Amino acid sequence: MSLLNLNDEKTKWAVFFLIFFSGALIIGLNTYSFGLFVKPLEDEFGWTREQISLGYSVSFVSSLLAPIIGKFVDIKGTKIFLVGSLFLIAFGFILRPLMTNLNHWIILNSLVFAGYPGTLLLASGILMQVWFPKSRGRMVALATSGHNAGGLVIPLVTLVVIFYSNWKLAYVFFGGMLLLVAILSLLFVKNSPQKEDLKKKKDIQKEGIIFNDAIRTKKFFFLTLGITFAMFTYNGVMPQMAPHLETEGLSLTAATIAMSYIGAMGILSKLFFGRLSEKYSSILMTCISVFLQSIGLSVILLSFGNILGIWMGIIIFGIGFGGLGALISLNITECFGLKSLGSIFGTLSFLGIWASVSAPWMMGRIFDQTSSYRNAHLIVIAIFILGIFFLLLTRYINKKNYLLS
Numbered sequence: 001m002s003l004l005n006l007n008d009e010k011t012k013w014a015v016f017f018l019i020f021f022s023g024a025l026i027i028g029l030n031t032y033s034f035g036l037f038v039k040p041l042e043d044e045f046g047w048t049r050e051q052i053s054l055g056y057s058v059s060f061v062s063s064l065l066a067p068i069i070g071k072f073v074d075i076k077g078t079k080i081f082l083v084g085s086l087f088l089i090a091f092g093f094i095l096r097p098l099m100t101n102l103n104h105w106i107i108l109n110s111l112v113f114a115g116y117p118g119t120l121l122l123a124s125g126i127l128m129q130v131w132f133p134k135s136r137g138r139m140v141a142l143a144t145s146g147h148n149a150g151g152l153v154i155p156l157v158t159l160v161v162i163f164y165s166n167w168k169l170a171y172v173f174f175g176g177m178l179l180l181v182a183i184l185s186l187l188f189v190k191n192s193p194q195k196e197d198l199k200k201k202k203d204i205q206k207e208g209i210i211f212n213d214a215i216r217t218k219k220f221f222f223l224t225l226g227i228t229f230a231m232f233t234y235n236g237v238m239p240q241m242a243p244h245l246e247t248e249g250l251s252l253t254a255a256t257i258a259m260s261y262i263g264a265m266g267i268l269s270k271l272f273f274g275r276l277s278e279k280y281s282s283i284l285m286t287c288i289s290v291f292l293q294s295i296g297l298s299v300i301l302l303s304f305g306n307i308l309g310i311w312m313g314i315i316i317f318g319i320g321f322g323g324l325g326a327l328i329s330l331n332i333t334e335c336f337g338l339k340s341l342g343s344i345f346g347t348l349s350f351l352g353i354w355a356s357v358s359a360p361w362m363m364g365r366i367f368d369q370t371s372s373y374r375n376a377h378l379i380v381i382a383i384f385i386l387g388i389f390f391l392l393l394t395r396y397i398n399k400k401n402y403l404l405s
Contacts, residue, residue: 011131011188011189011190011193012131012132012193014188014189015127015128015131015188015189015190016128016131016132016139016142016143018181018184018185018188018189019123019127019128019143019146020142020143020145020146020149021146021181022086022119022123022146022178022181022185023119023120023143023144023146023147023150024146024147024149024150024153024154025150025154025174025177025178025181026089026112026115026116026119026120026147026150026178027120027146027147027150027151027325028147028149028150028151028153028154028155028174028263029093029150029154029158029170029171029174030112031147031151031234031238031239032150032151032154032155032238032259032260032262032263033154033155033158033170033259034056034238034239034240035239035240035241035242035243035255035259036155036158036159036162036242036256037052037158037162037167037170038052038243040162040166040167041105041167044167045099045101045102045105047102047105048364048368049243049364049367049368050361050364050365050367050368051102051364052105052364053239053240053360053361053363053364053365054102054105054106054360054361054364055105055106055109055360056109056239056359056360058106058109058110058113064350065114065117068346069081069117069118069342069346070117070341070342070343070344070345070346070347070349071211071342071343071346077191078118078123078126078127078191078342079185079189079190079191081117081118081123082118082119082123082127082185082189083182083185083186083189084115084118085114085115085116085117085118085119086115086118086119086178086179086181086182086185087179087182088111088112088114088115089111089112089115089116089119089178090175090176090178090179090182091111091175091179092108092109092110092111092112092114092115092175093108093112093171093172093174093175093178094171094172094175094176094179095108096108096168096171096172096175097168097169097171097172117346117349120147126329126341126342127189127191128140128143129329129333129341130191130193131193135278137274137275137276137277137278137282137326137330138271138274138275138278139274140274140326140329140330141270141271141273141274141275141277141326142270142271142274144270144325144326145266145267145270145271145322145326147263147266147325148262148263148264148265148266148267148269148270148322148325149263149267150263151259151260151262151263151264151266152260152261152263152264152267153260153263154174154263155242155256155259155260155263156256156257156260157170158170158174159252159253159256161173209336209337209339209340210339210340211340211343211344211347214335214336214340214344215344215347218397219335219394219397219398220335220336220344220348222390222391222393222394222397223283223331223332223335223348223390223391223394224348224351225386225387225390226283226286226387226388226389226390226391226393226394227286227328227331227348227387227391228348228351228354228355228387229290229355229383229384229386229387229390230286230289230290230324230384230387230391231324231328231355232355232359232380232383232384232387233290233293233321233324233380233384236359236360236362236363236376236380237293237297237363237377237380238321239360239363240360240363240364240367240373240376241255241258241259241262242255242256242258242259243255243367243373244373244377245258245300245310245314247371247372247373248300248303248305248310249305249306249307249310250307250310258311258314261314261315261318262314262317262318262321262322264318265315265318265319265321265322266318266321266322266323266325267322268322269289269318269319269320269321269322269323270322270323270325270326272323273285273288273289273322273323273326273327274323274326274327274330277326277327277330281334281395281399282327282330282331282333282334283331283334283335283391283392283394283395283398284395285323285327286323286324286327286328286331286391287388287391287392287395288320288323289320289321289322289323289324289327290320290324290384290387290388290391291320291384291388292316292317292319292320292321293317293320293321293324293384294320294381294384294385294388295316295317295320296313296314296315296316296317296318296319296320296321297313297317297377297380297381297384298313298381299312299313299316300313300314300317300377301313301374301377301378328345329341329345331391331394332344332345332348334398335394335398359380362376362379363376
C-alpha cells in the first residue's frame with residue numbers, strides 16, 4: 001500500500017509518471033550520456049577506454065540479482081523493490097565525486113546496476129500491465145518512452161553542466177533528482193488496484209504458465225538467446241555511441257545532438273511498436289526493431305565519414321532502438337503470460353549475464369587496440385542477426401502451440 005491514500009484512478013497515473021521519470025533519469029544518464037563522461041574520466045584519472053568500460057561490464061550484477069528479485073516480486077509485489085532500487089541507484093550516482101581509483105568506479109557502477117531489476121527490468125513490465133490491463137502494450141510503451149525522453153533531454157543538460165562546471169556536479173545533480181523520485185515512489189506507489197479492480201487484477205495474473213513449466217520449454221531457451229543478443233545494443237552499442245560517432249567524423253556537439261535525437265525518435269517508436277504489439281506479435285515487432293538497428297549501424301559504417309550517410313544511419317538506428325525497451329516484457333507475456341513474469345524475466349536476465357559482461361568490454365578493448373569502433377560494430381551486427389533468428393524461431397514455436405513446445 002502507499003503512504004498516501006489516493007484512489008485507484010489517481011494512483012495508477014502516479015505510478016505511471018514515477019516509472020516514466022525514473023526511467024528517464026536512469027537511462028538518460030547511464031546509457032545516453034555515458035559516453036560524455038568518458039573523456040572527463042580519462043583526463044581526471046588517466047584510465048583507458050577499456051578500463052572505463054569496466055563500469056558497464058559490471059551490469060552483470062543486475063543479471064545476478066534479477067532471478068532473486070523476480071521471484072520475490074511475484075510473491076511480495078513490486079513496490080518495495082522499486083523504492084529500494086531507486087535509493088540504491090541514486091547513491092550510486094551521488095557518491096561518484098568521492099572516487100579516487102578504478103575500484104571505486106566499479107563499485108559505484110555495481111550499485112547502479114544492482115538497482116536495475118527492481119526499476120527498469122520489472123517495474124514497468126509488471127506495474128503497467130497490472131494497472132492498465134486493457135491497454136498494456138500502449139502503457140508499457142508510454143512508460144518506457146521515459147527512457148527515450150531522458151535520452152532527448154539529459155545528454156544536452158549533461159553536456160552543459162560538464163562544460164560550465166564539471167562531471168562531478170552532473171552526477172550529483174541527476175542523482176539528487178532520482179532521490180526525489182524514490183521518496184515520491186515511497187509515498188504514492190501501490191502494487192495493484194483495490195477492491196473493485198482486485199478480482200480483475202487477480203484474473204490477469206492467473207494468465208499463463210507457472211515458472212517451473214516455463215523454463216522447461218524450448219521457446220524459453222530460444223527467447224532467452226534472442227533477447228540476450230538483442231540487448232547487446234544496451235550494454236555494447238549505446239554507452240559508446242557518442243564516442244563512436246566522433247571517430248566516424250561528427251563533432252562532440254553533433255554526436256550529443258545525435259544521442260538526443262535517438263532519444264526523441266524512441267518516444268514515437270515505442271508508441272508505434274507498443275500499439276502494433278496489441279494487434280500483432282510483440283516478438284515480431286522485436287525482430288523488426290533489431291533489424292532496423294542492424295541496418296542503421298551498417299549505414300553508419302558504410303558512410304566512411306560522409307556526414308549525410310552517418311545521419312541517415314542514426315535516423316534508422318533510432319527508430320529501431322526506441323521500440324526495443326517496450327517490447328521485452330511483452331515478449332515474455334506473449335509466450336508465458338503474467339503468472340510468473342517476475343521470475344521468468346529475472347531468470348532470463350540471469351542467463352544472459354555473459355552478454356552484460358562481454359559487450360562493453362569488447363567495445364572498449366577493440367577501440368584501445370584499433371582506435372576505432374568499426375570492427376566491434378560489425379560483430380554486433382552479426383549478433384543482432386542471430387538474435388532475429390532465435391526470436392523468429394520462438395515465434396514459430398509459440399504460434400504452433402502455446403503450451404506444448
